[in-house]
Amino acid sequence: MASLDTYLHIIAVEMLAILAVVQRLSEDKPLKRVFSTAFLALLGFMLAHFATHLLPAKIASFIYSSHHEYHSIKPSGLHQS
Amino acid sequence: MTIALTTIIGAIAACLAVSLCSLSSMFALWLKPDVLNRVVPYLVALAVGVLLGDAFIHLIPDAINRHGAVSDVCLTVLVGVFGFFVLEKLVRWRHDHNVDTKPQSGEILPLAKMNLIGDAMHNFVDGILIAGSFLADPALGLTTTLAIIAHEIPQELGDVGALLRGGYSPRQAVLYNFYCSLSVLPGAIFTLLLSQLAESSLTLLLPIAAGGFIYIAASDLIPVLHERCSFPSLSGQTAAFGMGIVFMQFIVFFEQILIAH
Numbered sequence: 578m579a580s581l582d583t584y585l586h587i588i589a590v591e592m593l594a595i596l597a598v599v600q601r602l603s604e605d606k607p608l609k610r611v612f613s614t615a616f617l618a619l620l621g622f623m624l625a626h627f628a629t630h631l632l633p634a635k636i637a638s639f640i641y642s643s644h645h646e647y648h649s650i651k652p653s654g655l656h657q658s
Numbered sequence: 659m660t661i662a663l664t665t666i667i668g669a670i671a672a673c674l675a676v677s678l679c680s681l682s683s684m685f686a687l688w689l690k691p692d693v694l695n696r697v698v699p700y701l702v703a704l705a706v707g708v709l710l711g712d713a714f715i716h717l718i719p720d721a722i723n724r725h726g727a728v729s730d731v732c733l734t735v736l737v738g739v740f741g742f743f744v745l746e747k748l749v750r751w752r753h754d755h756n757v758d759t760k761p762q763s764g765e766i767l768p769l770a771k772m773n774l775i776g777d778a779m780h781n782f783v784d785g786i787l788i789a790g791s792f793l794a795d796p797a798l799g800l801t802t803t804l805a806i807i808a809h810e811i812p813q814e815l816g817d818v819g820a821l822l823r824g825g826y827s828p829r830q831a832v833l834y835n836f837y838c839s840l841s842v843l844p845g846a847i848f849t850l851l852l853s854q855l856a857e858s859s860l861t862l863l864l865p866i867a868a869g870g871f872i873y874i875a876a877s878d879l880i881p882v883l884h885e886r887c888s889f890p891s892l893s894g895q896t897a898a899f900g901m902g903i904v905f906m907q908f909i910v911f912f913e914q915i916l917i918a919h
Contacts (some may be wrong), residue, residue, distance in 0.1 A: 581663060581664050582669050583739060587671045591675060591678050602684075602687075602829050602836075603833065604829060
């Protein structure tokens with residue numbers, strides 16, 4: 578089962594695609610403006626989320642995954658009784 | 659009963675994916691008007707095949723599986739046909755008295771409006787099915803969403819063909835078709851809020867949607883197909899009609915494979 582974060586990212590990407598297409602198709606000027614504002618707001622929010630959460634998390638997992646691997650090598654004599 | 663937040667958000671993501679698929683008919687915007695005029699009758703024929711296939715291969719058997727009594731389901735299908743007939747009479751009485759199958763300049767034929775109503779109802783039912791399967795199991799929710807997307811794409815192509823034939827411009831046809839597809843969200847929210855009621859309402863909604871599809875295909879779209887009587891239109895429209903039915907049957911096999919896994 579996918580995590581809540583994954584579902585939220587999927588929803589945001591779907592919303593972006595929908596807003597991009599619908600604002601292109603819409604012929605009504607005020608409605609077009611509403612759609613493009615919503616698109617920019619959502620895109621800004623996603624970029625901010627990427628810069629403040631996803632990217633640091635990826636970097637941290639890259640750094641600490643190697644650290645974890647280093648620690649996971651257990652000394653051979655530890656389990657001897 | 660408490661529902662996990664992931665179930666709610668997952669169902670909403672699936673519903674948006676289905677709505678997004680309705681924009682696949684955007685290809686109509688890139689076609690030149692004369693090419694579009696030549697393609698539209700075949701899209702209408704495809705819509706007839708897909709609507710009848712959906713009604714007879716998906717909706718009615720599904721309703722019988724849920725309800726059990728064939729006679730009750732058939733009666734509800736008839737109620738659906740009757741309801742859509744009354745609705746079309748009201749649309750014609752309220753907005754226009756035109757019985758032609760060719761739109762005058764700037765005029766929208768009732769067949770386009772009926773198609774939008776039928777499509778909105780169908781998408782509402784799809785929303786109930788998606789959310790219901792997400793409530794049962796998220797994996798089942800994903801397979802149901804895939805199956806719905808698979809039958810949605812040819813249907814949306816056919817629907818846009820019918821809307822273009824009904825007098826909408828290509829942009830309006832794609833946009834209104836998309837707005838109708840958003841009714842999948844209220845269907846899902848209705849199910850998430852009142853799952854018991856929504857589950858039992860499917861025994862009524864499925865055959866009524868089937869009745870609506872049969873009515874739209876038989877009374878609004880098939881007469882449009884009879885406008886051209888040349889051999890190329892006979893063979894092309896017959897092939898498109900048959901392709902719609904074959905595609906819906908193929909979706910049944912696809913669903914069975916998905917459920918088996």
